[in-house]
Amino acid sequence: MSHQSPLPPFSIPMSTKSQILPLTWSPSSILKSGNYALCVLNQPVANPSLLVNLWNKAQYRATVDGGTSIWSSIVNNTTELVKVENPDLITGDFDSADQAHVSHFQGLGTRVVQTPNQDQTDFTKCLEQLGELAKSDPK
Secondary structure (H helix, E strand, C coil), rough: CCCCCCCCCEEEEEECCCCEEEEEECCHHHHHHHCCCECCCCCCCCCCCHHHHHHHHHCCEEEEEHHHHHHHHHHCCCCCCCCCCCCCCEEEEECCCCHHHHHHHHHHHHCCECCCCHHHHHHHHHHHHHHHHHHCCCC
């Protein structure tokens, strides 16, 4: 089995006064370090094993509204070792979350923040709440 980087480097040209310099971003180094937050959204997961691997390494873990039910389904059906079942944070307006899943994770110590503002997406509100969490509970 050959080892391949999960994501190819991404380059953006950056302009200066006299020339354009390439900026190379390689997310694989960030993903290996575990210095990232992972948000599970209410979308189908093509590779649950990869998600569990990323979840296990993440510094902060969040589920967004219906993503809480997606994560609960993965936890209950995976053969992979899930080191930390509960998210650090669940956010959203909870129009698509199964309240039983939210209550289950809340009982395990997950911080639940209802974000009813309809002027932003649940994902944007989650990123804001993760920023607040990182300030109040640095890891």
